[in-house]
Amino acid sequence: MENRNIFWGVLLVAVGGLFILDNMDLINFSFSALVGLWPLLLVLWGISILPMKAVYKTVGGLLIAVFALVYASTSDKTFWWQDHIIDKFDKNVHMDYGHDDDDYDDEEETYYTFIFDEEEDDNITEAKLNMDVAAGKFRIDEPTTEHIIDFGAYSNIGPYTGNMVMNGNSAEIHIDLEDGVVKNGTNRNKASIKLNPKIDWDLNLNIGAADFRADLRKFKVSKVDIDGGASAIRVKIGDLQKETYIKIDAGAASIRIDIPEGAACKVDSKSFLVDLELDNFQKNEEGDYVTSNYDESDQKITINIDAAISKLKVDRYSKQ
Numbered sequence: 001m002e003n004r005n006i007f008w009g010v011l012l013v014a015v016g017g018l019f020i021l022d023n024m025d026l027i028n029f030s031f032s033a034l035v036g037l038w039p040l041l042l043v044l045w046g047i048s049i050l051p052m053k054a055v056y057k058t059v060g061g062l063l064i065a066v067f068a069l070v071y072a073s074t075s076d077k078t079f080w081w082q083d084h085i086i087d088k089f090d091k092n093v094h095m096d097y098g099h100d101d102d103d104y105d106d107e108e109e110t111y112y113t114f115i116f117d118e119e120e121d122d123n124i125t126e127a128k129l130n131m132d133v134a135a136g137k138f139r140i141d142e143p144t145t146e147h148i149i150d151f152g153a154y155s156n157i158g159p160y161t162g163n164m165v166m167n168g169n170s171a172e173i174h175i176d177l178e179d180g181v182v183k184n185g186t187n188r189n190k191a192s193i194k195l196n197p198k199i200d201w202d203l204n205l206n207i208g209a210a211d212f213r214a215d216l217r218k219f220k221v222s223k224v225d226i227d228g229g230a231s232a233i234r235v236k237i238g239d240l241q242k243e244t245y246i247k248i249d250a251g252a253a254s255i256r257i258d259i260p261e262g263a264a265c266k267v268d269s270k271s272f273l274v275d276l277e278l279d280n281f282q283k284n285e286e287g288d289y290v291t292s293n294y295d296e297s298d299q300k301i302t303i304n305i306d307a308a309i310s311k312l313k314v315d316r317y318s319k320q
Helices: 003-023 031-035 040-049 054-072
Strands: 093-099 110-119 126-132 136-143 147-155 160-167 170-177 189-195 200-208 210-216 220-228 232-237 243-250 254-260 264-269 274-278 281-283 289-291 300-307 310-317
Touching: 110 160, 110 170, 126 147, 136 200, 147 160, 147 170, 200 210, 210 220, 220 232, 232 243, 243 254, 254 300, 264 274, 264 310, 300 310
Parallel strands: 126 170, 126 200, 136 189, 136 210, 200 220, 210 232, 220 243, 232 254, 243 300, 254 310, 264 300, 274 310
Antiparallel strands: 093 110, 110 147, 147 189, 160 170, 264 289, 281 289
């Protein structure tokens, strides 16, 4: 067996295992920190062309790979903010400042906890959420029935601000990370977002280099606009909305969108660098990829992808 096959085999198994353990919240693995170590590819390339025995090249490459994986695992990705905030406050915006006790006294790390909650208003039937949150780990899944939105975050890269403007039956919500300073391998920026299921939502999300997952099956969502960097993005669409438009502008990203089994879907991707994994799609005369039931289905989902070297997978799920 060639040494290079051993190297790539061990590396792929290790990376895959780390992602699995991170998804199970057993360890903390930062994809963005790993991407930040791209210069190590030049080092590996240099080792590969050095005039030395193949076994030495393999050992050197494995040592560098181990260093990169350990470094990328130094970012805490569990929801630490849940241990630092309480459940009920009198106001809509709540900030707390503290220090990380694990740091040395002369290099204390400031952390911020933030809650933004707006009381439910029966007059509000539609809302737009604008988020500008730099980089981190973000989740949208559970609904809130007492508020229009519940947003809770824990961060060490800067404080959050939030406000909401109402106009008739609509509301526009802005949540921003102010003066965020992203540091490779040491970022703690996690947020959990709960939406009101009675409201029609428009999501405009600037997430940077992020691990973003949104299970939107319980919500009526007409538009999802995501602007990200080197990101892992997963969005699951439900069947409560007849038409949903999804636009993703990203760098090197892994994108997965789950849609209901009976929904029709059209994918518009003009980038040749996007690896498309589409089940039961056909290319039409305009160059778009559409499902065979696009003209007949009552529910239509349109996906527009503008990305660099990325992978897009559109998968179908049944309600069972």
